[in-house]
Amino acid sequence: MKTTLEMINRMQGDGVIGKYAIGGAVGATFYLEPSATVDVDIFAMLPKAGSSSLLSLAPIYEYLKAHGCDADGEHVVIGEWPVQFMAPSDVLEREALAEATETEIEGVKTWVMTAEHLVAIAIRTGRPKDHARILQFLEQDAVDTEKLNRVLAGHGLIAKWQQFKKKYRADTND
Amino acid sequence: MTRQERRKRLAGLSFSEKVKILEKLRRRSLAIAASGLRRKSAGGVRNADQDSRPA
Incomplete structure (x- = not known):
């Protein structure tokens, strides 16, 4: 590398x-x-x-x-x-x-x-491997939730984020 | 050490150390793909290249 x-x-x-x-x-x-x-x-x-x-x-x-x-x-x-x-x-x-x-x-x-931009791009791309990576970020507390929300809102990705959370994170309070 | 603890320890390594691990993982994936083991384990049904391409 x-x-x-x-x-x-x-x-x-x-x-x-x-x-x-x-x-x-x-x-x-x-x-x-x-x-x-x-x-x-x-x-x-x-x-x-x-x-x-x-x-x-x-x-x-x-x-x-x-x-x-x-x-x-x-x-x-x-x-x-x-x-x-x-x-x-x-x-x-x-x-x-x-x-x-x-x-x-x-x-x-x-x-x-940044972690938040990687997650936002992954949400937008939306392949299974992108979703798996987002789950890793969340499980390891590797994102600043406030900053992530700002990035998602700024780029019209809140609806996709809600869909993701409904599918994978229904049992959490994220 | 639990799986969660191991993941946390790995995540806490320096980027240089993590990249060295990535390089080892990549070489291993390529060696497995070249050996045809993935093709055999998948019963020849799925494409071996796709199997060897991790996320």
Whole structure:
């Protein structure tokens, strides 16, 4: 992971990406016990190309290919890890990126989405594995409930949150 | 140590230590997938790649 993050930071330093943050299962591991995952999700701001308003991941793939990394489907393998790069697609993801927490892995600086944003994105995505991860956050008291409620309300996710609680947490007072 | 205590202890490790565990888990998942054990245990009914892709 150290090699992976060093390359991503180098890419950031070279201006290929702007601010980035780790999301997904690796991001969740910052707050929870480790659980197996096969890839790393990186949300990154991308500079706009010229006068176009379209964002493209192509510069990332070109940069990494030029630095000896191989593409593998939707991933690029950097060091040992397949990495999936995503541009924030909406206000929630842009906010998650802006408010990401700075940390270090083996002495390498990096950023991780807050627990509350990881939960909000998981609620919105709504796959069974997202629900399982939310339950982990709740069981381990890894979220600030007030902050989570603010994030959920700010992004129109209260109804989905209520559905989730009704389905999985009917016996609690969360 | 109960399961809950073990989970709490693991959650309390540094991010670097947790990432090292993630790397071990990933290598183990890949080794199991490569060995075909998942395919055998699933009776060949389900896709082995899907079985080996944890959440």
